[in-house]
Amino acid sequence: MNQVGKFWAIIVAVFVAAAGAVTVTSYMVISSDDSTNPSTGGLLDSFHGYDDLFALLEKGVDGGGYGYSIWDTNMAERSTYGSTDDRDYSSTNVQVEGIDELDFVKTDGERIFLSSYANITILEAYPPEDMAVNAVIDIGGICPADIDANDMSISGMFISGDKLVVISSANRWYQYYGYYDYHILSLSELSDGFSDTELREGESFTFVSVLDISDIDDPVLQYTKGMSGWLIDARMTAECAYIVSQEYSLKYDENDFLIPRTYSNGIFELMPPEDINFDPETEECGQFLNIMSIELESGDGESESIVTDSYAQMYMSHSAIYLAMPKWIETFIGNDMANDTFNITTWRTVTTIHKIEVSGTELRVSARGDVEGRLLNQFSMDEKAPYLRIATTEDETERTNNVFVLNEDLEIIGSLEGLAPTERIYSARFMGDMLYLVTFRQIDPLFAIDLSDPEHPEVLGELKIPGFSNYLHPVGETHLIGVGQQDSKIKISLFDVTDPTMPFEVDNYTTEKNGYSAALYDHKAVLFDVERSRLVIPFYYEDISNERHYAYWQHCSEALVFDISVDSGISLFGRIDQTSNNDVQRSLYIDDALYTISDSDIQANGYDDLSFIRSLLYGGYSYDYRPILYLE
Secondary structure (H helix, E strand, O other), rough: OOOOOOEEEEEEEOOOOOOOOOOOOOOEEEEEOOOOHHHOOOOOEEEOHHHHHHHHHHHHHHOOOOOEOOOEEEEEEEOOOOOOHHHHHHHOOHHHOOOOEEEEEEEEOOOEEOOOEEEEEEEOOOOOOOOOOEEEEHHOOOOOOOOOOHHEEEEEEEEOOOOOOOOOOOOOOOOOOOOOOOOOHHHHHHHHHOOOOOOOHHHHHHEEEEEEOOOOOEEEEEEEEEEEEEEEEEEOOOEEEEEEEEEEEEEOOOOOEOOOEEHHHHHHEEOOOEEEOOOOOOOOOOOEEEEEEEOOOOOOEEEEEEEEEOOOEEEEEOOEEEEEEEEEEEEEEEHHHHHHHEEEEEEEEEEEEEEEEEOOOOEEEEEEEEEEEOOOHHHHHEOOOEEEEEEEEEOOOOOOEEEEEOOOOOEEEEEEEOOOOOOOOEEEEEEOOOEEEEEEEOEEEEEEEEOOOOOOOOEEEEEEOEEEEEEEEEOOEEEEEEEEEEEEEEEEEEEEEOOOOOOEEEEEEEEOOOOOOOHHOOOOOEEOOOOOOEEEEEEEEEOOOOOOOOOOEEEEEEEEEEEEEEEEEEEEEEEEOOOOOOOEEEEEEEEEEEEEEEEEEEEEEOOOOOOEEEEEOEEEEEOOOOOOEEOO
């Protein structure tokens, strides 16, 4: 590996135990001078120039990390590559109240916005009897200059007043033998601040397009911002959007890497090295984790990047973004001389969490920390200032589960380890000072864990019942709804946790047929109406009877509608059949109408009696996977 600039590498920490097992842990540490980036509290550092960055990225290619090279000594022989205030309506089911999450369905109480691969369909949805397509925004209408619309796809959207915020992605796939001639940026050009006006070969980009929809018949694109990388996730507050992307550190030639870029006003610009942070404990520097903030009204914002070595999960509180990345660490145990077995190692998973403090559009990479094990999903993290609480599963010789409490510097101050041996976490929900955790192997233990003393988390109660819950939804402060499975059937449970030392199942409902639901893996597929105490989830199953006059079987799609009461339990209110087209993925309500939505059609039924009102085919797919629009 070439040593460039101020960086140098050392191998540290070789520990030899006494006779018996020998443990060896090694870390590659990259050091600059004695100064650290003041914006990171000394826990992470930023780069002083592109040559320093390249030196670190080289380790990701040469060291077997996730970074990889698309350049070799024979490259020259091939080619050069370059609302309505008075109407009641639902919103997206989110983890943190007041922080919206990206989705392909949104409503403002009058219109419903539906995004597909290549367009956004805007429906006049209320009254439901007159539901019709109002407008269609094709991806070409928001596609930045010099980007081929065929390279673009829409990932989801937000609604904020009269603004429609569209998140889209672009990919310029690497052509190994090269049908195009792409300019490779040299180190000197990079150092001179070279700007490009198109995607580079092998580069992915995430764009944020903000449209004015005050005149729904004439949406106006106000601006488009972006940063390189494929989309990880996005959040939005009342005033700002926050986007996280990730990209590989592709190597083009002996001196050139694909490094993060931003996009604004038709211009691609390299991210300044001082905005690119690195974790000195990252061994395989093969990826960039990019974060961008945008103030919706003005389009102003900031961007930061972190050099990392794995994919990330995102959780956002009102004060910070947390990005969790798993690492697989190999540890040398020893040699079994008697059986001629040498270099015995074991693997363990450690999750690194990076904290980015947020204040409006201001971003500050402020802390990092490690916990043993891996996270299930975003619900495995929760902030109750100043603490971050995390639930993890360890996969070693014996699987166990842990709960950690970290302070504002992401240092562990309390832990509860070794929960439910041989099982793994299936769902988690933090509610104030309590954590409710579901693990599973043969039965479903629901743990009630007290976090009121951050330094001493404690299991207060445990409930064991058949099946398991993939998703937990709070009902006030004393009850939980569990959405899960039992014996290949969908199971809905209502738990009473008024006394956390004695949680119990008030009631449950299990479908008659084996089936599946998007609600098992996507919390946005869950609609819970607090005022009406009503739960709506999708349900899919295979009908092998002759009831539908099919000779063999038919794939069926429904929305199950439940009434849930803390006093009387769970009752199935009814079913909405939407089998004729694609599977139901979302549901929402506007006043007295319940809308169920698939990838191609939307159906309106009465909310009070589930009577059919209207169905509309708003989109479909052609053979090249581009939507066909049905405008009636």
